Amino acid sequence: MASASERSYTRRDTVMFLACLGLSLVALFSPSKWGQDIADALRGTVLAPLVWLQARAEEGRTSRARLQAITLQRDSAAFLAQGIPSLAVENDRLRRLLTLSRRISTPYVAAEVLHQPIPTDPRSLLLDVGRSDLVSEFDPVVAPEGLIGMVASAVDHSSTVMTWAHPEFRVSAYAVGGTASGVVAPSFSTLSGEGALEFRGVPYRDSVPAGTLVLSSGIGGVYPRGIPVGTVTGVVREQAGWERVYRLLPAASPAATAHVLVLVSPPGTSLDRAFPSDSAVRATERDSIAHVRRADSLEAAKARGAGSKDTTR
């Protein structure tokens, strides 16, 4: 038979367990802003040394690869430096010929991704840069392959990113080379799982073929125009006469990304030129060719007009 002290001990354990369980449930079902504030406060105070420790570990892990990359870049730069002046002149001349603008240099902050060993990690990434690095909420985060997400919260030396795998993620986008535009959101269908995106709200009349690149449109003011979001792989569902929803293969994978760039430029900047891709280049070429043809036809029309005036005269 259990003694009185053992019974009280068990009762105390149960009370502690229920209290912790209750607090967990309150945290889970409370407004996300509260959770975000608590997380920010913890990361900015008691967890700051641990985040710093992990950031140093990530740097240590990647330092050897970085050194090799830097050495290769230095050698290439030294070789290319000899011909830079002539190349620059030639580049300018060619760009003028093709009526292309200069490649945009967007202010950015490079960051390490501090991955956590829990299954929800790809939805919300921890970065080793924060307010002290001029990072703030709603700054877009990109990888070399394309869009990752946006900064959800930032403290002095760390920040969290809401990635495209987060249920609340949305970005307005358009299909390259066409007129289709819509909103991209994470896919939660059984077939696609969390590893896919959906291109929603595309008008039924606008058909988007598989393989088409989808870029951010800049509408909404958070993500600049021109960041690759994904590639169309097929139709998820359609409402006859109204809209089609396309499945997208995401351009960048948050789970596999070790380094990202946080774009700290003001919204409204176009990044079309910063992410050259085959389809984007083809679209630009088509635009340029159409522009030239239009100009030629105008010239021809002017010439015809002048000719007809002469004839009249």
Added chain:
Amino acid sequence: MSASRANRIQLILVMALLVVLHFYLRPRLWSARVSPDFLLMGLVFFAMRAGPGAGALAGFAVGIVNDALTPAAFGAGALAHTVVGYLAAWGRAVFFADNLLVNAAFVAVALWVRDVILLLASGTAQGRLLVELTLNSPLQAISTAVFALLVLAAFREWFAIRLDV
């Protein structure tokens, strides 16, 4: 210094070592989803040597730390770790918890159960849930159990204690 107090200090030192390993060694290992979770390992070691209440409290603290670092669904980590801490403390009464392999198996099962609760509480899609629970979680459970064996073998004497007796 009494033997009990010395044991507690030894346990605290091992827990501190696990925290350092989690934040400094783990990022240098493999992919984050299959690398060992030293915080969960420390939680199970502590809960199996403390009472269920202390285990639940420690689980809540570890869960809040995880939630603060990955606030995808704040509270889901706390819920999962609280349950795991509580169950691990009860589990040692059912199983022979002084065996190294049993301890390692406890860690592996605890990690998988933690992932199940975490994924369900954070509203993960069915397809992703299956991938995580059949592929990533078992791999991470194995890697964590292997490291748990190493830690237990290295500090076997220090872990031969019961905090609640």
